[in-house]
Amino acid sequence: MVSVNEAKEKVIANAPVLSGEVKKLADALGYVLAEDILAPFSQPSFRQSSMDGYAIIHSDILHSGTELTLSGESKAGQTVALSLQSGQAIRIFTGAMVPDEATAVIMQEHTEVKEGKVLIHEFPVPEGKNVREIGKQIKKGAMALPGGTYLSPGSIGFLQGMAVTEVNVYRKPKIGLLLTGDELLKIGDPLTPGKIYESNSAMLIAALSQEGITDIEVTYAADDLDSTVAALKDLTVKNDVILASGGISVGDYDFVGAALKEVGTEQVFYKVKQKPGKPLMFAKKEEKLFFALPGNPASSLVCYYEYVLPALRKMMGRNDLFLKSLQMPVKYPYAFDGQRDEFLKAMIAGDEVIPLDGQESFALRSFAVADAIIYLPTTQNKVKPGDLVEVHLLPF
Ligand SMILES: Nc1nc2c(c(=O)[nH]1)N[C@H]1C(S)=C(S)[C@@H](COP(=O)(O)OP(=O)(O)OC[C@H]3O[C@@H](n4cnc5c(N)ncnc54)[C@H](O)[C@@H]3O)O[C@H]1N2
Numbered sequence: 001m002v003s004v005n006e007a008k009e010k011v012i013a014n015a016p017v018l019s020g021e022v023k024k025l026a027d028a029l030g031y032v033l034a035e036d037i038l039a040p041f042s043q044p045s046f047r048q049s050s051m052d053g054y055a056i057i058h059s060d061i062l063h064s065g066t067e068l069t070l071s072g073e074s075k076a077g078q079t080v081a082l083s084l085q086s087g088q089a090i091r092i093f094t095g096a097m098v099p100d101e102a103t104a105v106i107m108q109e110h111t112e113v114k115e116g117k118v119l120i121h122e123f124p125v126p127e128g129k130n131v132r133e134i135g136k137q138i139k140k141g142a143m144a145l146p147g148g149t150y151l152s153p154g155s156i157g158f159l160q161g162m163a164v165t166e167v168n169v170y171r172k173p174k175i176g177l178l179l180t181g182d183e184l185l186k187i188g189d190p191l192t193p194g195k196i197y198e199s200n201s202a203m204l205i206a207a208l209s210q211e212g213i214t215d216i217e218v219t220y221a222a223d224d225l226d227s228t229v230a231a232l233k234d235l236t237v238k239n240d241v242i243l244a245s246g247g248i249s250v251g252d253y254d255f256v257g258a259a260l261k262e263v264g265t266e267q268v269f270y271k272v273k274q275k276p277g278k279p280l281m282f283a284k285k286e287e288k289l290f291f292a293l294p295g296n297p298a299s300s301l302v303c304y305y306e307y308v309l310p311a312l313r314k315m316m317g318r319n320d321l322f323l324k325s326l327q328m329p330v331k332y333p334y335a336f337d338g339q340r341d342e343f344l345k346a347m348i349a350g351d352e353v354i355p356l357d358g359q360e361s362f363a364l365r366s367f368a369v370a371d372a373i374i375y376l377p378t379t380q381n382k383v384k385p386g387d388l389v390e391v392h393l394l395p396f
């Protein structure tokens, strides 16, 4: 049996960073850059107005009410910059080319137009006001985004603006999902005594899809060693990470541990001093990782969030591996025997966190409405309202 921290360290230490692959920018949301991207040109690439108004020479404005002669119009998309002489103003719009000679743009709200003249009701006018100079955002050749950047909608937009069409990103892991348990029914089967509808696959597939992982092969095995070994072998052919659900405890029909040994994996740890999810097993074979998740649904999901997710994120090149963690005051008291660290399904309410009713590992009702997990080490087995607790935010 290992501690929660030891288990996390071992998982991270054994998770490999996967190779890179080229993706179209449009398909790269949620991937992590595997190499630096340098700016192919300066941005802006020409002097742009940041306001609708008038391009002027700032030293022409000697007092509020200075009168200039209107001498042309520069509209966004025009490709030739107009020229401007002292004493003149050019009508200009946001995003349009600023004449080379212009040193500022006056917002139209600070002007008045009368018979071909523009009165400037602003003084003094600082040089460069409302002009986006060439390269103000980024200069040609400078680091646009370093390798390791998570591609968000903002990064996709930034790269598209620099006409980047393809990016080298870390590939996402392929997942093999093994469901075990002779009690499991598929939707469509009639509900009969002794049976339950299998739900861990839907839950884990949903959790994986939140990370953009969709290459998932699902297999079922009967509660016997041969069937479990055969399923594990099949799943190992093409997948990087195998998640087995159920059959990892000490019962006579729990074959996942034996099957993992049989297919030649090396066990890294079995059993974590935690509730729920004590019988978690983690093993590896070459670069492939194997998690045997306890079958109880809440145990499976806690183990997924606390151990599997960080491993997957490392494989995808991410730097932020664990769920975001913060300290919050707890709203209600909670006490436990202090034998194993506890992970509690919880809900954030304002600036407090509420441990939900129904913490048993078979029950998902609390998880269904949870937006966080409270982590209580054995040293903190009695909390009272207002005590600070460690809160792990679920991804939304
Ligand atoms: N004598 C002991 N018994 C148990 C121990 C122990 O230390 N000594 N540990 C308990 C703990 S803690 C857990 S957690 C469970 C883990 O058991 P398994 O991983 O072997 O899981 P199963 O027995 O196959 O199933 C447990 C429970 O979950 C339901 N289940 C399984 N798969 C699914 C699924 N895909 N969808 C929905 N529900 C599923 C299953 O029907 C069981 O009710 O062991 C304790 N026992």
Ligand code: MOO
Residues within 6 Å of the ligand: 274, 275, 276, 277, 278, 279, 294, 296, 298, 299, 361, 362
């Ligand atoms: O560890 Mo089990 O997940 O408590 O029921």
